[in-house]
Amino acid sequence: MTDITVPTLGESITEATVGQWLKAEGDAVKKDDVLVELETDKVSVEVSATEDGVLGAITAQPGDTVEIGAVLGRIDGGAGGAKPAEAAPAKQEAKEESKPAAAPAASGGETTDIVVPVMGESVAEGTLSTFLKKPGEAVKKDETIAEIETDKVALEVPAPADGVIAEWTVAEGTSVTPGSVIGRVSASAGAAAAPAASAPAPKAAAPEAASGDRPVAPSVRRISAEAGVDPQNIPGTGRDGRATKADAMAYVNAPKAPAAAAAAPSAPRETGPREERVRMTRLRQTIARRLKEAQDTAAMLTTFNDVDMGAIMDLRKKHQEAFVAKHGIKLGFMSFFVKACVNALKEVPAVNAEIDGQDIIYKNYYDIGVAVGTEKGLVVPVVRDSDDMSLAGIEKAIANLGKKARDGELTIGDMQGGTFTISNGGIYGSLMSTPILNPPQSGVLGMHRIEQRPVVVNGEIKIRPMMYLALSYDHRIVDGKEAVTFLVRVKEALEDPERMLLEV
Known part of the structure; x- marks a missing residue:
């Protein structure tokens, strides 16, 4: 038992x-x-x-x-x-x-299930985006044969054994969960012909799904009944388009549109001859949803300051060659910003905390997310335990994460658990912006381009390399005084990096 x-x-x-x-x-x-x-x-x-x-x-x-x-x-x-x-x-x-399993009997060879791999902590489903092999094609063990898109990254599905793709038991675009079977590999080359006939099986399920109403979970039925709505009208993000409890809560709590808008057709508008409609990737949908959630949930406010980057620029110029010779990597600006933020977070812990219901969780560790723009969208890999790392260690960690982001090799673990985020819009030429929070974090620092500007230094006007800094924060947990103090401490550390590195 x-x-x-x-x-x-x-x-x-x-x-x-x-x-x-x-x-x-x-x-x-x-x-x-x-x-x-x-x-x-x-x-x-x-x-x-x-x-x-x-x-x-x-x-x-x-x-x-x-x-x-x-x-x-x-x-x-x-x-x-x-x-x-x-x-x-x-x-x-x-x-x-x-059942499609009858196909292997015709081929006479043993079959091995193709199983959806573990997608990462807190990720319970994904979308089977692409089959890279067709039924009847030969594959080798560990060869990538399918791709799955999750809310955060694309995952590759490897072949479980040498052989031939016997069949795919689901269709592209299907939501799948870790451990579920999506196809089979036959160890016999003779399987090439028979499985091909069973390949359309996944599509045969479509009429069955289309007929009748979707199954409704008890929690969805209860929420719908309390709100007086039809559960069949709730857009579903679960398996086979089923509505989850979260879908139901979002639907009944959404602001009600005016009557005229409600009567409008829900079908997508027609595109013109010079327009092109492209479905958002799962990653882009998640980015859109999370950024909107941040605006809807947090009491987000942004405070600004500027910083004279001259001291850091002089320090880099003076020690760059020796730094590269010893560590094998260039000394950039980001490591100084990470160090400055960690020091400020230690003094103003609310910016490194998060709200959980009616509680505040203060984090006594400093995992700094570094926003990276890729072809697929914005991702935020995390530099773990930044307070224990040297400038060289931080630069190497950022370079490694940046390469993984560009190569599409970031894992769920690389992007989870950040306590604070730094976003550098300056690499694209941004002069000033208001960055959006990365929930459940309570703060994000925006860097911008360095620009020669006239400033008053000791009563004299001088041209200095200046950068605007922007701190967006959740006003529910971070007071204005704390936000300004944090940004001032970052400014002070960057303008006098020797004191920052000596921790005095």
Whole structure:
């Protein structure tokens, strides 16, 4: 007997709502069969069987709230598991005959499932964007055969074994979850012909999905009933377009449009002869959603200052050759900014904190996100434990993360957990801007281009290399005095870098 338990659902998620059971008590199940769907505030999660057997007692019913590790039901294994399968009705036998798994029997070769890899902490689903191999094509173990887009990065799916693509069991554009089977590889070269006939199988599922209403989870049904809305009208981001609890909450809490606007058709407008419509990538959709959430959620305010970059420019010019000779990397501006921000964050900890419900979480570590623009969009990889790193260490870390960003090799782990963000619009020529927060962080510093400007120094007008600095902060947690103090401390550190490095 094996317990069916609630898996780890992601960072900061401690409970879920039981959606629907896809198997009934007494049904025969195989390892990796999806048994039940759980809903969190963010995504739908599938719980699969960990072994072959028979579904025994179901202890958690649809609509129940369960915590991580809670028992949902049990699988009875062993020889007893065969009897329910033999006793299955003719309807079940007909379903088994129609499964695409029959293709390997025709080829005579063993097959290996192609499984969606783990996508990273707190990422529970992605979109299968591209198949790089067609049914019947030969593949080698670990060769990339498909790509999956998550909210943050693109993931490659490797071939699990040498052989031939026997079939794809899902279609491009389908939402998939870690551990789910998306296809099979046949070890026999003779599999090339037979699987090709079963390749259209994923598309055959489309009419079934289109017929009738979408399944509605208990949590969505409850929220819809309380708000007096039709759950079928809620746009879904879950599996097969199903609405999640988060979708329902967003829908009922959204500002209501005027009657005229509500009556307007929801279909996309027609494009003109000189226009082109391109669907946003999953990454771009996430960027748009998160930036809008930051504006809607935080009490965002921006304060400005300027800094004389002359001292740092002189320091770099004086020691650049020796620095490169010793460390193998150039001394840039960003490492000074990271150091200056860390020192300021230690003095003004609210800027390094976040709001969690009615609590404030103060972070006694300094993981600085560095915004990087790529062809696919803005990403924010994180330099971990910046306070323990030298200028050379910071420069190397930033260079490595920048290369991974440009090559599309950033992982979820590279971009999670930042406590504060620095964005450098100056590399594009920006003179001044108001950066947007990266939730749940409470502060982001905007750098800009260095410009020769006349300033008064000791009563004299001089031309100095000046840069505008902008600190956007969440006014719910950071007071104006703290924000100004933080920015002044950054300015002081950059204008006198020797004191910053000596920590005096």
